[in-house]
Amino acid sequence: MEALNVFIKAAFIENMVLAYFLGMCSFLAVSKSVNTAVGLGAAVIFVLSITVPINWIVYNKLLAEGALAWIHPSMATVDLTFLGLIVYIAVIASMVQVVEMVVERFSPTLYNSLGIFLPLITVNCAILGGVLFMITKELSFGLSSVYGFGAGFGFFLAIVAMSAIREKLRYSNVPAPLRGLGIAFIITGLMGIAFMSLVGIKL
């Protein structure tokens, strides 16, 4: 039951994109068509649900204060948390590199349509944000994997919804300078205001 709560909280109440506004760059740039949006969303789910548990192990077994006690009792006072950012980024970068090679091998069309935003998953704030939130929440290992998957699923839902809206918008008469990117920003703002109403829900 707790796992379900963590999942729903990560996917909806604390939605990475629409509640915390993380991962905006790829959210806005890749949401032009539903097909590419599904591809990027799936890549983000994959990267998040792997990097969050890996970084849980890295943090709790290597970096946190007293975490190195399993090697030798005298190392219980070592605190390596200041290395956190660089280590998390390195783990994320290597995972994204793997994803890039897999996508390039199996789906060249998706690879070309994602373009620069595939390597940019590395610096997608939603990924690093997911890792940092996982650490501040002090979840257990099992729950942190659920949290990673939930956060990725929230991103997936948001980007697919956004791309569907933008496909429909092509048939509406938006003022010419606002077409495309401009109206996408304003819609994101409105969706964000809608998601603010979920903040009060306690699970």
Next chain:
Amino acid sequence: MSEVAQATKSEGLFSKKNRRLLVDPLNDTNPITVQVLGICSALAVTSSVMNSLVMGIGVTLVASLANLTISSLRNYIPNRIRMIVQLVVIAWLVTLVSIFLQAFLYDTYKELSVFVGLIITNCIVMGRLEAYAMANKPWPSFLDGFGNGLGYTVILLAIGAIREIFGAGKFLDFQVIPNAVYDLGYANNGLMVLPISSIILIGIIIWIQRGFNQKLVDVS
């Protein structure tokens, strides 16, 4: 005549092509409003003009120096580990910037310490590395990074100014809306304090920019 011949033979440091690298990101290829890079930080740090300014300067420095470094190393980086190399270079530069701020601008550093770390995950830096520095010579790459940093700073300052004036009634911490106006029943706009306001403001900035610059209008 000889000058012209020389200019075509070896390109000058500020030839027309190189000047375009510097000026284009201010309008035609602006990182925020056209390339859609660096939106997250534009939402997070624009609550005041001072924060926007320091963030803009930091990103400009990191982007230009990272472009210069990666472009000089580009022939020695294996394609399969390029992202890790790029991030190490970025993290190194961001650490330098934050140590520099600690040494010379300690008060600003205390206010901005979190945001300075955020430069690592700023898509502009890595985006320009991937899109430009990996395929071009060091000097043009440096100009490209510098120009993109400037384009980013301009948009950040505009959003920061609007949010600070309407959200707090101040500009650079000086009160600009006189107390007499508040006495008449004017109140600060609460929406401007939330990050949502900067998304809608960027949308409006895009609208205005494309109104003046017709070639950016999305025809599809």
